[in-house]
Amino acid sequence: MVSRVIPVDPFDLVIFGGTGDLARRKILPGLFRRFCAGQMTRDSRIIGAARGDMDETAYRDMVREAIAEFGPSRSEACAVEDFLSCLGYVSVDARGDDGWCDLKSALREEEGIVRAFYFSVGPSPLKKLAERLRQHGLAHDEVRIVVEKPFGHNLASARALNEELARHFDESQIYRIDHYLGKETVQNLMAVRFGNMLFEPLWNAQYVDHIQITVAETVGVSGRGSYYDKSGAMRDMVQNHLMQLLCLIAMEPPARFDPDAVRDEKLKVIRALDPVDPDQIVRGQYTSDGAMASYREDVENAASKTESFIALKCYISNWRWANTPFYLRTGKRLSDRASEIAVVFKETPHSIFGIDSGRHRNVLSIRLQPNEGMTLGVTIKEPGPGGMRLVDVPLDMTFAEALGPDAEEAADAYERLIMDVIRGNQTLFMRGDEVEAAWAWTDPLIEGWERRGDSPKPYDAGSAGPDDAAFLINRDGRRWRRIKS
Numbered sequence: 444m445v446s447r448v449i450p451v452d453p454f455d456l457v458i459f460g461g462t463g464d465l466a467r468r469k470i471l472p473g474l475f476r477r478f479c480a481g482q483m484t485r486d487s488r489i490i491g492a493a494r495g496d497m498d499e500t501a502y503r504d505m506v507r508e509a510i511a512e513f514g515p516s517r518s519e520a521c522a523v524e525d526f527l528s529c530l531g532y533v534s535v536d537a538r539g540d541d542g543w544c545d546l547k548s549a550l551r552e553e554e555g556i557v558r559a560f561y562f563s564v565g566p567s568p569l570k571k572l573a574e575r576l577r578q579h580g581l582a583h584d585e586v587r588i589v590v591e592k593p594f595g596h597n598l599a600s601a602r603a604l605n606e607e608l609a610r611h612f613d614e615s616q617i618y619r620i621d622h623y624l625g626k627e628t629v630q631n632l633m634a635v636r637f638g639n640m641l642f643e644p645l646w647n648a649q650y651v652d653h654i655q656i657t658v659a660e661t662v663g664v665s666g667r668g669s670y671y672d673k674s675g676a677m678r679d680m681v682q683n684h685l686m687q688l689l690c691l692i693a694m695e696p697p698a699r700f701d702p703d704a705v706r707d708e709k710l711k712v713i714r715a716l717d718p719v720d721p722d723q724i725v726r727g728q729y730t731s732d733g734a735m736a737s738y739r740e741d742v743e744n745a746a747s748k749t750e751s752f753i754a755l756k757c758y759i760s761n762w763r764w765a766n767t768p769f770y771l772r773t774g775k776r777l778s779d780r781a782s783e784i785a786v787v788f789k790e791t792p793h794s795i796f797g798i799d800s801g802r803h804r805n806v807l808s809i810r811l812q813p814n815e816g817m818t819l820g821v822t823i824k825e826p827g828p829g830g831m832r833l834v835d836v837p838l839d840m841t842f843a844e845a846l847g848p849d850a851e852e853a854a855d856a857y858e859r860l861i862m863d864v865i866r867g868n869q870t871l872f873m874r875g876d877e878v879e880a881a882w883a884w885t886d887p888l889i890e891g892w893e894r895r896g897d898s899p900k901p902y903d904a905g906s907a908g909p910d911d912a913a914f915l916i917n918r919d920g921r922r923w924r925r926i927k928s
């Protein structure tokens with residue numbers, strides 16, 4: 444299958460934090476791939492910006508190394524050099540007054556050049572950065588800004604950040620990034636739901652038994668312990684990534700695939716979420732498995748009560764989902780790295796095959812990683828003679844197999860989202876009110892366990908999480924799906 448790549452308009456993209464981990468691992472290698480695909484044209488420019496003193500040559504050397512380490516496995520050397528020739532570097536302090544004139548003179552004022560600023564600097568300089576861009580005349584009304592997570596630490600800080608950004612930029616200029624929304628499968632979720640007649644009629648409390656959303660990681664938190672220990676799995680993963688997945692699964696069909704129509708529907712889902720009782724939440728913290736450090740060692744805080752794992756059951760109070768449980772879980776240092784949304788349908792109301800035929804449920808599994816794709820579990824007759832024995836088999840649609848190498852080529856979420864920024868398409872970015880609504884649901888849960896002084900349950904590194912997480916779902920007569928890479 445040949446994909447049609449449409450080049451985006453020429454752009455000047457300034458990456459504040461252009462020397463940071465995210466820029467080196469994701470943003471710059473991603474842009475390189477778009478360059479190789481012909482989507483980013485040679486008349487575009489990328490300007491790295493950070494406080495560090497560095498000239499253009501040193502910056503290009505740094506990016507060359509980043510592409511070698513994190514870029515496509517096979518890169519033509521001449522393509523790398525062509526890409527690097529689009530790169531510049533300016534030393535500028537987002538909070539101070541130095542460097543802004545240099546940055547201004549590095550940007551083109553010609554009509555038709557899209558100008559975007561990627562805020563990849565961590566939370567503390569964000570407000571000043573927005574202010575400085577306006578003060579120094581870099582932010583005209585067509586400019587776009589991309590804001591990385593975390594977007595606030597709670598509702599109050601998210602609201603304050605929204606207000607600060609709104610003083611300098613219109614909402615239509617602000618792209619709050621959640622890279623989960625850039626994943627091929629996540630967008631395919633909307634295509635499958637709203638592009639087929641097959642699923643939508645069954646997509647409700649009458650036919651769906653429950654939904655599971657799992658984001659399991661094998662990595663721990665070493666290296667980002669000081670940030671993570673103030674955050675925890677709820678803030679770091681549930682409030683944003685799992686919430687976004689929940690919205691896409693649960694939302695009503697938007698009238699059009701346009702930014703506000705989609706985001707209006709997602710917002711309604713968040714606002715319809717019930718508060719969660721404390722006994723429907725299990726928090727965990729990984730312990731050492733001998734080979735690797737424990738959570739507390741990783742964050743260098745022997746008394747930490749922050750969770751590296753969370754599982755919870757929640758309900759959406761609306762007509763479509765009344766009384767349908769949504770089980771969410773995410774954690775670090777688990778047995779496998781796997782992200783999946785599973786829509787578990789109800790059993791047939793009556794089995795014509797008798798009591799020995801077993802319990803069979805159709806499950807639509809939407810895998811975000813690894814091997815992005817979807818599988819629909821269906822029940823069929825076990826082949827061979829000997830009567831009517833039933834067996835569940837998967838109807839598999841792994842994108843890489845179904846769509847060929849193009850699916851692999853188009854895989855990374857960041858590059859897709861950056862191209863959307865350049866195209867001016869906000870559909871896959873969070874609106875300010877969505878972020879605030881997500882915090883408004885999350886805050887009382889966090890305040891609850893902080894007030895009670897709850898400690899997370901220990902779990903073995905390399906396991907599936909604490910035993911209580913299994914109990915959370917087993918007591919409802921259901922089971923977690925196996926975490927499997």
Ligand code: NAP
Binds near residue numbers: 564
């Ligand atoms: P990082 O490795 O610590 O890099 C931070 C970057 O910001 C550096 O280039 C730093 O360079 C620059 N910077 C810091 N303060 C600055 C200032 N006042 N003015 C100008 N530049 C400044 O952080 P990161 O991991 O790349 O993360 C960047 C953002 O992405 C954070 O908001 C993070 O939460 C988010 N994020 C990261 C990841 C990831 O995998 N790394 C994933 C998701 C989200 P100088 O020190 O030279 O100024």
